[in-house]
Structure formats: C-alpha cells, structure tokens
Amino acid sequence: ELDALCRELRLDPFEAEEESTILQMEKDLRTRVQVMLKQKRDRQQELKALQEQDRDLCDILCVSPFGIDSNAVPSLEELDRYRRHLASLSAEKERRREEFVSIKRQVILCMEELDHTPDTSFEREVVCEDEEAFCLSTDNIAALQNLLQQLEARRSLNEAMCMELRSRITALWDRLQVPAEERESFAVHMTGSRAKTRKALQLEVDRLEELKLQNMKSVIQAIRVELAEYWDKCFYSQEQREGFSPYYDEDYTETLLQLHDAEVGRMKNYYETHKELFEAVQKWEENWKLFLELERKTTDPNRFANRGGSLLKEEKQRAKLQKMLSKLQEELESRVQAWEQEHEDAFLVKGQQFMEYVAEQWQLYRMEKEKEKQERHLKKSRQIEAEMMYGSTPRTPIKRRVLTPHTPGKVRKLNGTSISSATPNSTVRSAFGATLYHSPTSRLPPSGGKLGQARTPSRVALKPPRPGHREQNKENVSQLNGTTLSGGCTPTAPAQRNYSVSSVASTYSEFA
Structure with missing residues (x-):
C-alpha cells in the first residue's frame, strides 16, 4: 500500500530503518x-477546486x-503550474x-448622441x-470594438x-x-451633434x-465682396479678376x-x-510697405526737428526692415520654387511670378529715388539761377530795432523845413505820410546842443524852397523817389505834398 501511494504521489519509495524492531517498523509504516x-x-x-475555478474562467x-x-x-x-495558469486567466x-466596461460606456454615449436605440x-x-x-x-471584445x-x-x-x-x-x-x-434665438442649436440638433440645423x-x-441681388453683392477678399488674399491681378466675367453681370438670377458660389x-x-505661402x-508685402513709409520719412525736412530720439529709432527700424x-x-524664393516644382505651375503674385514681382518693386523704388534726386538737383539749379539774376535772399531773418520814443530836440529851420533832433539816433519827419526814417549812423545833433537836454519843439511854417536849392537837390529827390532810406521802407508821397520833397532831401543830405 505504501509503495502504491508513493507511486501515485510520485514520491520516492519508503525505506525503513534496519535497526528498528518489527513493531517499530510497522508503526512507522502505518x-x-x-x-x-x-x-x-x-x-x-x-485539484477539484482548481478545476471548478478553471471552468468558471473558461x-x-x-x-x-x-x-x-x-x-x-x-x-x-x-498543481503549481495549474495555479499559475488560473492566476493568468484571472488577470x-x-x-x-x-475593457468591456470602458467600451460599453463609450457605446452608450455614442448611441445617446446619435439617438440610436439597440x-x-x-x-x-x-x-x-x-x-x-x-x-x-x-470575439465578443473584437465585436464590441467594431461596434x-x-x-x-x-x-x-x-x-x-x-x-x-x-x-x-x-x-x-x-x-x-x-x-x-434672431441669431441669438437660434444659438441653442449651434452646439452639439445630436440627431435633433442636426435636424434643426437642416431646417x-x-x-x-x-x-x-x-433677396437675390443683395446676396450676390455680398458674395462678390467675399470673393474680392479672397482675390486680395491670393494676390490676384486685375486681368485674373476680369477672367471671372459673371462678377460684372447685372442680371441677378439663380444661375x-x-x-458666384462655385x-x-x-x-x-x-x-x-x-x-x-500666401x-x-x-508678411513680405506688409514689411515692404512699412519700409517705403520709412523711406518717405527720410525725405521730410521737418524730421530733424523731432525730439525724443525718433530719428534714431526710425533709422534702426529701417535697417532692421532691410534685413528682414x-x-x-x-x-520665399526657395518655397516658391518648391511649390512650382510640386504643382508644375507658376506661382503668380498680381499676375507676375513672385521673384519678378519683387524685382519690379525694387526697380520702382530705385526709379522713385532717382526721380526725387533729379527733382532736388533741378530745384537747386533753379534757385541758383534766380539768385544770380535777382540776388540772394538772406535765410536768417535780420532782427530789427524797435522804435522807441525820443525826446524832441532843438528845432531849426533849414530852407523852410522843420527838423527836430534830440538823440544820436535822430529821425526825420517828412511830408511822405509822416513816415519816420532812422539815420544809418549815430551823430550829434546838427544844432550842436548838449546831449540829454530836452527842448520843446516849436511850430514853424513851411516855406517854399528857393530856386537855387531846388536845382541843388534834384539829385537827392531822384534818389528818394526810387531808393529806400535807412529804415528799409519806401514811402509814397501824395501828389498834394510834392512841395516838401526838397526840404526832406536837404535834411537827408546832412545825415549822408
């Protein structure tokens, strides 16, 4: 019996001790x-328990x-191998x-969104x-994933x-x-993708x-505005735009x-x-326009009057734009070449190949700069010619002396003309509209009176000049008629005051 059990349990045969008695050996065997x-x-x-668990898992x-x-x-x-197998099946x-629970949850959500019943x-x-x-x-897991x-x-x-x-x-x-x-009232249907939402959107x-x-006409005009925007975004030329002739059709029909929709x-x-690519x-177009704008500012003569370092900022920005x-x-050149090789067609910008368009923009820029340069030279040459013919005009304004009231000085009569002088900067009151003429140099009063001594002017009657004095002062009169005195103003004498010209001339000859 023991040997049979050893064979069933796959154990080594039992070996009794040789020194033990028969009774002890029997006891040990039992x-x-x-x-x-x-x-x-x-x-x-x-084994039975493992087999039951195995059947459930299977x-x-x-x-x-x-x-x-x-x-x-x-x-x-x-038994150990069986246990490990069942542990693997349990995992x-x-x-x-x-996986089933996760997929089932997603399936239920999809069915709800689609309003689908199993x-x-x-x-x-x-x-x-x-x-x-x-x-x-x-198979069921695969079918569930497929669903x-x-x-x-x-x-x-x-x-x-x-x-x-x-x-x-x-x-x-x-x-x-x-x-x-009206749009807000429909906003509830602008989210989600349920079947009822799709039905409301379709309606x-x-x-x-x-x-x-x-409203055919207004709709077509709105579509034309949208179409023009896409033309601008795609840099279509006028010739390309005119290729779509329905754009200029005024017969507003469904066709x-x-x-236009197509x-x-x-x-x-x-x-x-x-x-x-567009x-x-x-981006290149915007930077080019900004570069041209900064170039135009460089020709503004008032830019040097700006404060706050704006001139330096503009120069730095212009240099940065040139590099950019x-x-x-x-x-763009490399990308356009790759695009043209891929599509086997020319990439056009306003009806030209891109590099030709860029070269043309630079050429127009250089021509404009050359034109401005020629205009400056022409303006300068005309200015030089005008200065050679009519004389140059001082660019810095001359500060004129302010007229101040003077104390009347000694009045004396000279050839029937009253003259008042009180200060070195004396004045002459002529018959030409009572205009004041400042003497070009400071002189002492002709009367030899003391400086600072004020005298009350006296009224004197004007006498007609003698013939001798008239002949002597013809030259002075002619000079007065065409030349401005030291004050810089040219008086115009009324006709009724011609009788005082000789007296004014004789007085001016003293200052000269």
Missing part, C-alpha cells in the same frame, strides 16, 4: 501511510480548460472586464444585459454634417444680414436658402448666384490649400 493518504486527499481536493473567457488528468493524483509541480478576465441582439446584450453575464471572449468604431464613425460624420450646416448658416446670416436677435438652412432666393468655393479651397507673401526683407525674400 504512520507514513496515513500521512501519504492525507497528502493524496489534499491534492485531490485542491466559461467567461470562452477558452479551453487546463489539460490535467482528473483521475490521477496531481503532482506538486502540476486576463479583469483586463477584459475593464436594434440587434448583440447591441441589446451589450447595453441592456448584466455586465457579469457578458461573455468576455476575444464602437461604427458608432464613432457615424458620430464623426454627424459632427461634420452639423459643422458644415453651421458654416452655411453663418454665411447665410452674414449675406442676408440677419439681425443679432434653418432650408429657411435661409429660401430667403436667399427672395448667377450658383456661379467661384467662392474654388477660391476658398485654393487659399486654404496654400495658406502658409501668409508669407502677405532680404531674409523673407530668400525664404
């Missing part, structure tokens, strides 16, 4: 048999049971359970049945359709100039399309509207496809 019988029962019970995971002889007593190695079960047995089993009853087989992918594809398609409908609604609102109050599009047909769609697609060209323009030009 004890050994009982121990081995207990080991046999324990192994069989553990039913849930839909896998084959562990290969072991149920009638034989398992060895310790077999796989938990992993599949978590219509197949598998969908009902996933959504409606107990999670513990669901078979976590690899989720289908629902997500439908949801993505639905979202794309809703987004497209919202874009159409926004465009139609802008074209039809729908008031903000709004249909309503706006009907309204568009009723014309369709042509052209706007084409231009929008063209711009979006090459948006990065934005780079736009050169860098942008090099980058």
Whole structure:
C-alpha cells in the first residue's frame, strides 16, 4: 500500500530503518501511510477546486480548460503550474472586464448622441444585459470594438454634417444680414451633434436658402465682396479678376448666384490649400510697405526737428526692415520654387511670378529715388539761377530795432523845413505820410546842443524852397523817389505834398 501511494504521489519509495524492531517498523509504516493518504486527499481536493475555478474562467473567457488528468493524483509541480495558469486567466478576465466596461460606456454615449436605440441582439446584450453575464471572449471584445468604431464613425460624420450646416448658416446670416436677435434665438442649436440638433440645423438652412432666393441681388453683392477678399488674399491681378466675367453681370438670377458660389468655393479651397505661402507673401508685402513709409520719412525736412530720439529709432527700424526683407525674400524664393516644382505651375503674385514681382518693386523704388534726386538737383539749379539774376535772399531773418520814443530836440529851420533832433539816433519827419526814417549812423545833433537836454519843439511854417536849392537837390529827390532810406521802407508821397520833397532831401543830405 505504501509503495502504491508513493507511486501515485510520485514520491520516492519508503525505506525503513534496519535497526528498528518489527513493531517499530510497522508503526512507522502505518504512520507514513496515513500521512501519504492525507497528502493524496489534499491534492485531490485542491485539484477539484482548481478545476471548478478553471471552468468558471473558461466559461467567461470562452477558452479551453487546463489539460490535467482528473483521475490521477496531481503532482506538486502540476498543481503549481495549474495555479499559475488560473492566476493568468484571472488577470486576463479583469483586463477584459475593464475593457468591456470602458467600451460599453463609450457605446452608450455614442448611441445617446446619435439617438440610436439597440436594434440587434448583440447591441441589446451589450447595453441592456448584466455586465457579469457578458461573455468576455476575444470575439465578443473584437465585436464590441467594431461596434464602437461604427458608432464613432457615424458620430464623426454627424459632427461634420452639423459643422458644415453651421458654416452655411453663418454665411447665410452674414449675406442676408440677419439681425443679432434672431441669431441669438437660434444659438441653442449651434452646439452639439445630436440627431435633433442636426435636424434643426437642416431646417434653418432650408429657411435661409429660401430667403436667399427672395433677396437675390443683395446676396450676390455680398458674395462678390467675399470673393474680392479672397482675390486680395491670393494676390490676384486685375486681368485674373476680369477672367471671372459673371462678377460684372447685372442680371441677378439663380444661375448667377450658383456661379458666384462655385467661384467662392474654388477660391476658398485654393487659399486654404496654400495658406502658409500666401501668409508669407502677405508678411513680405506688409514689411515692404512699412519700409517705403520709412523711406518717405527720410525725405521730410521737418524730421530733424523731432525730439525724443525718433530719428534714431526710425533709422534702426529701417535697417532692421532691410534685413528682414532680404531674409523673407530668400525664404520665399526657395518655397516658391518648391511649390512650382510640386504643382508644375507658376506661382503668380498680381499676375507676375513672385521673384519678378519683387524685382519690379525694387526697380520702382530705385526709379522713385532717382526721380526725387533729379527733382532736388533741378530745384537747386533753379534757385541758383534766380539768385544770380535777382540776388540772394538772406535765410536768417535780420532782427530789427524797435522804435522807441525820443525826446524832441532843438528845432531849426533849414530852407523852410522843420527838423527836430534830440538823440544820436535822430529821425526825420517828412511830408511822405509822416513816415519816420532812422539815420544809418549815430551823430550829434546838427544844432550842436548838449546831449540829454530836452527842448520843446516849436511850430514853424513851411516855406517854399528857393530856386537855387531846388536845382541843388534834384539829385537827392531822384534818389528818394526810387531808393529806400535807412529804415528799409519806401514811402509814397501824395501828389498834394510834392512841395516838401526838397526840404526832406536837404535834411537827408546832412545825415549822408
């Protein structure tokens, strides 16, 4: 019996001690048999429990049971291997359970967004049945993933359709100039992608399309404004714009509207496809305009009067712009060449190839600078000719002396003319409109009176000049008629005061 148990338990045969008595040997054998019988029962019970656990896991995971002889007593190695196998199945079960729960949650959300009710047995089993009853087989998990992918594809398609409908609604609102109050009332449907939301969006599009047909002219004009914006963004030349003849058609029909819609769609697609390149060209264009503006400021003569270091800032900005323009030009040249090689077509900017357009802008800039230079030379030469012919004009204004009241000096009569002098800077009151003439140099009073001594002027009667004095002062009279006195003013003598010219001339001859 002991040998049979050893073979069943796959143990080494029992060897009794030679020195022990027969009774002691019998006792040891019986004890050994009982121990081995207990080991046999324990192994069989553990095997049974492991097999029950294995069946449960296999039913849930839909896998084959562990290969072991149920009638034989398992060895310790077999039991250990069986336990490790069941632990692996338990871990796989938990992993599949978590995956199932996660996918099920996403499936339910997609069905809710799509307003979809489970219509197949598998969908009902996933959504409606107990999670513990669901078979976590690899086929079921794969089918569940496939269901989720289908629902997500439908949801993505639905979202794309809703987004497209919202874009159409926004465009139609802008074209039809729908008031903000009406837009806000529909704002609840401008988010989400449920089936009822898509239905509401489709109804709004249909309503706006009907309204568009009723307001054909205003809609086409709004589309033309949008089309012109895309032409500007794509740097279309006037010739390219004129190539779309419906733009200039005044017969506002549905066909014309369709042509404009198609052209706007084409231009929008063209711009979006090459948006990065157009934005780079736009950046170069903006920097070029700023560079030209700074160049125009350099010709402003008033720029030197600016304070606060603005002149230095402009010079630094202009130098920075020159470097940036050169860098942008090099980058754009390589990108345009790559674009032309890829599309096998010329990249046009305002009807020209980009590098030709840039070269033309620089050429126009140089021509403008040369023209300004020639105009400056011409202006300077004309100024020199005018100065040679008429004399130069002082650029710095001469500060004139302010007339101050003088104390009348001694009055004396000379050839019937009254003269008053009190200070070295004496004045002469002539008959020419009572105009004052300052003497060019400081002289003592002709009367020889003392400085600082004030005298009261006396009234003297004007006497007609004698013939001798008239002949002597003809030269002085002629000079007075055509030459300004030292004050810088040319008096005009009235006709009735010609009789005092000789007296003024004789007095001026004293100052001269």
